Amino acid sequence: MRNKKYSPYRLFLCLLLCAFIIFGPFYFIENRPENKVEDVKETKWRGVITLWDYPHLDVKNGTRFGWILGKIKKFERENPGVYIELKPLDLKTGPYEIETAIKTKTYPDIAPVGADFTVIHQNILEPVDSYLTKEELNDYRPQSLAAVRYNGKIWGFPCMMTTYTMFLNLDLFHEKGVNPPKDGNWTYDEFVNTLKELTYDKDGDGENDIYGFNSFIGENDYNTWGILLSDGAKIFDKNLVYKFYDKKAVSGLKKLTDLKLKYKVTPKNFGQNTEREAWESFYKEKKVAVYPTGTWAVNVLNKLRNEGKGFEFAIANYPIGKKGTPVSICKNTSAYGIFKQEDKEKLNMCVKFLKFISQEKYQKELYRLGAFPVKKSVGEIYKNDRIMSTIEKNLVYTQNIPHHPNWLKIEGILQSQIRQVLLEEKSIQDAINDAKRKIMTYNEIAKKMNRK
Structure with a gap:
């Protein structure tokens, strides 16, 4: 029999067919519709994206918006024809400005509302699940992902994490021969006894x-x-029904107000003072030994100390109550949400921008803001910073603010009642009862309004 000779072209086609038979099924499995992730790299959209954002003090240059502005400039250079228009928000008035913009439908394209459930509940944000791969989702810290997840969907791109902690003026501790809490933990009784020792008349005029x-x-x-939640009180149950009126709530409020009214370890104006007055009493006037605030303060206090204007400081957890562990509560995850877009290409560009600013190399720069990465792959960015490294480990004790659609109003009612107790205008029980009545009334009215 004569041997057949095959042309190189025919041989190539045979090999190609064999490869398709072997590897083709894997391709189709990997690219099933449910595994499809939107590709935003090739979008041709050009135009202006509006971004509203809160300030973040940048220790590198002392600016409040320098970090985000730097990222905007780089993104615009890499995407000619795309412009990010930044509108600065004030920390105090920003939430109300966003609320007004939503009511008047004048909101921006992007805002730091991806973990804000008063906004998420209104169904005006774009869900972004389809833009995140399984690998990207798995890379987020569980706390940061939980902050943007609701009804099985992801509503924002986490960018950074933070928390509250207690800052200690060690110069005042050492001056009175008082030891800071071992390993940063103390019970409420130990906390109070320490504060008593650090409250005194320094100049001998008869007044502390x-x-x-x-x-x-x-x-x-x-x-x-x-302190308010240290005995295990809950603001809401798992069904978001208001519950801050039981014995644990009463004892938590008592522990807070006793610091002023019973133990006299605070300035007399605690409860009516402003944030600025309170902060200056600690860092500038140096007349307060223990002050709770956000992790941004680490960079500020380090800078002052290095300039010879500050003091030696340390951090500690909130005092441990009947809950058995320290606790803090805050908006622990800063996340950007994208408001509903009519133009799919513009939406893609918004996603591209948010992925750009949260990429690994920029997560490693968060030390400039006194914040923590939301991605596990970034690793420890504070290996050489004992204080920030300790705070990062203590993030497990931080609760995110409640996922209630009326939280902004509810929180305002609670803060008002707390203030009235500190000013001796109400008893603890009256404040708890009044808060319950006002909050439940407001929730009922809001529920009826939503039905219309």
């Missing part, structure tokens, strides 16, 4: 001028809530 503790009461600020 150094105080163990100071803080302030303000909306959107949760600096005292680690």
Whole structure:
């Protein structure tokens, strides 16, 4: 029999067919519709994207918006014809400005509302699940992902994490021969006894001028809530029914207000003072030994100390109550949400921008803001910073603010009642009862309004 000779072209086609038979099924399995992730790299869209954002103090240049502006410039260079228009928000008035913009339908394309459930509940954000691969989702810290997840969907791109902690003026501790809490943990009784020792009359005029503790009461600020919730009180149950009126709530509020009214370890104006007055009493006037605030303060205090204007400081957890562990509550995850878009290509570009600013190399720069990465792959960015490394380990004790659609109003009612107790205008029980009545009434009215 004569041997057949095959042309190189025919041989190539045979090999190609064999390869398709072997590897083809894997391709179709991997590219089934449910595994499809939107590709935003090749979008040709050009135009203006509006971004509203809160300030983040940048220790590198001392600016409040320098970090995000730097990322905007780089993104615009890499995407000619795309412009990110930044509108700065104030920390105090920003939530109300966003609320007004939603009511008047004048909201931006992007805002830091991806973990804000007062916004998520209104169904005005774009779900972004289809833009995140399984690998990307698995890379997020569970806390950060939980902050943007609702009804089985992802509503924003987490960018950074933070928390509240207690800052200690070690110079005042050492001056009085008082030891800071071992390993940063103390019970409420140990906490109070320490504050008593650090409250005294320094200049001999018969009036205390150094105080163990100071803080302030303000909306959107949760600096005292680690004490308020230390006995295990819950603001809502798992069904978001208001529950902050039981014995645990009463004892938590008593522990907070006793610092001023019973133990006298705070300045007399605690409860009516402003955030600025409280903060200055700690860092500038140096007359307060323990002050709770956000992790942004680490960079500020380090800078002051290095300039010879500050003091030696340390951090500690909130005092442990009947809950058995320290607790703090805050908006622990900063996440950007995208408001509903009519143009799919513009939506793709918004996603591309948010993925750009949260990529690994920029997550490693978060030390400039005193914040923590939301991605596990970034690793430890504070290996050489004992204080921030300790705070990062303590993130497990931080609760995110409740996922209630009326939280902004509810929190305002609670803060008002706390303030009235501190000013001796109400008893603890009256404040708890009044808060319950007002909050439940408001929730009923809001529910009826939503039905219309």
